[in-house]
Amino acid sequence: MTNEIVAFAQARAKTAVRRVAVPTAFALTGGLFVLFALAGLFSALFFWMEPEHGPLAASLIVAAVALVLALLAFLPLALRRPPAPPPPPDPMAAQFVSLMARTAPNLAPRQLIVTAAVLGVALVLTGRGQKK
Numbered sequence: 001m002t003n004e005i006v007a008f009a010q011a012r013a014k015t016a017v018r019r020v021a022v023p024t025a026f027a028l029t030g031g032l033f034v035l036f037a038l039a040g041l042f043s044a045l046f047f048w049m050e051p052e053h054g055p056l057a058a059s060l061i062v063a064a065v066a067l068v069l070a071l072l073a074f075l076p077l078a079l080r081r082p083p084a085p086p087p088p089p090d091p092m093a094a095q096f097v098s099l100m101a102r103t104a105p106n107l108a109p110r111q112l113i114v115t116a117a118v119l120g121v122a123l124v125l126t127g128r129g130q131k132k
Contacts (some may be wrong), residue, residue, distance in 0.1 A: 005099060005115050013121060026077050033070035040066050 040063030047055040107115070 006105070009115060015088075016121075016124075023077060023080075026073060030070055030073035030077070032068055033073050037063055037066035037070055 040059055044056060044059040046065050047059050
């Protein structure tokens with residue numbers, strides 16, 4: 001029964017972490033391309049002061065490409081689908097609470113604390129995902 005409790009808590013935690021990690025990865029990638037764009041614009045400003053137009057044109061092209069890449073990286077965040085309706089109440093939650101109540105006297109204190117902590121983290125992350 002302990003394995004069922006741990007498997008249930010892990011499944012809830014994995015879905016909640018995945019829901020948070022994907023938009024964060026897109027935002028970090030877009031931020032990286034914005035930094036490249038800013039570096040290109042500063043180098044364009046530097047080379048603009050030079051009398052020769054070759055380096056200026058090259059640095060402006062690099063800055064434009066970095067800006068386009070940043071816009072493409074932010075595009076999935078801007079055009080994402082509306083959030084799915086909240087899932088129906090999990091029927092396993094009631095079974096999980098019942099199972100936890102029956103097995104609590106048999107669990108060691110450390111196992112009980114770890115299971116409760118993992119379940120708490122999963123519930124918090126799931127709750128945060130549903131507010132959006």
